[in-house]
Amino acid sequence: MKFSPALESLIEALRCLPGVGPRSAQRMSLHLLERDREGAETLAQSLTEAVEKIGHCSRCRNFAEETLCEICADPRRDRSTVCVVESPADVLALEQSASYRGVYFVLMGHLSPIDGIGPDDIGLDVFQRQVTDGEVKEVILATNPTVEGEATAYFLTDMLAGTGISLTRIAHGVPLGGELEYVDGSTLAHALSGRVPVDAQR
């Protein structure tokens, strides 16, 4: 059976979502049209609005509707500490931990030479100008513990060397409540190589 052109194009459009193949796109489309036209209307409006209004924060590059995102615009946040992360999802995760009061810089990716992604593509030129302005005292490197994330962290380390800014890297390793026996080998190797003197942990 063949669907009408508008339905065909809806199914095709839904496939841009991650994890949505032709079957699920078809199921979603039929559901919206048969059972939830109101929901479909809201979805369409929200999508248009989001795409129109949401840009990037001029300071941290995270998604924002104004020039500054809510975090950067919040006077209670400590601007002397900047946490560098790869994606907006990382900001969300760190915010949920509710233990961080500084601001962020969102790279929207990581260095990946084979993919042709260099320092300027992830805003490191912008970041360098920002942090050398004088307000920033500490930079926390919270890129992922992948090879690309590490390379990005090393690049930043080198870039900020000699600026007098204190640099820290978040610890990676054994999850809280995890038992060594069940932690995979590469995570353990990472944890071992990043071991710290017992005194320093206090």
Add this chain to the structure above:
Amino acid sequence: MRISLQPAYLLHRKPFRDSSQLLEVLTAEHGRISLVAKGVRRKARGGNTSALVQPFSPLLVSFSGRGEMKTLTHAELAGAPWMLRGERLFSGLYLNELMIRLLQRYDPHPMVFARYGETLAALASSAAAEPILRRFEMHLLEELGYRLSLEVEADTGEALDPNAWYRLDPDAGLVACAGTIPEIQRYQGSDLLAIAKDDIQGSSATTAKRLLRQALAVHLGDAPLRSRSLFRQYANAGDRQTPTQDESSL
């Protein structure tokens, strides 16, 4: 085709359809291959294959499939991951880009695989990086059928004169040249003889870097190696103001 527990290294990965990843893998017996790792971006139940399959980790991979693209069915660590830090990590990324650019898919090079592993081990040690990289590049050229002969002149077969100048003819090899041609195009005999004896340091290291860059360029085509320019930016990141010479090891 079903291959079980093949020694391998991950060279690169990228997102592929929905929640899968496309892995570029260097294997011991099958050369460089592409593997689809299904559903790795979802939170894996139990063992997390995605965290395990990282570059510079000696792996054992099982895969199956008929077409160009095989499916990864299993992966485990074959040993401790090589911990490459700072500059060494960028050298490692360079090796991976070289493998992807120069090795054809499904063209087995067991010797390259072995040397790749040894090179990672050496880079993870405190030994000087430059000679390690140069040795690997020379080995790679040799394995691909383009051995650099550093003791004799290509056209005459005569031994190199330490005091003479030579240039690299990409098709033939080293040929004598006048000391008046641009410096960038000529190599000192004594440096070439030192490289042949695996004595890569000081002026012979600089010569080796230039020579291998020229020799590799022929096979790399027009597109520059991204990891090389990234490395240079990394080496200069601390002081972008000062114009720096090319002092990186790549």
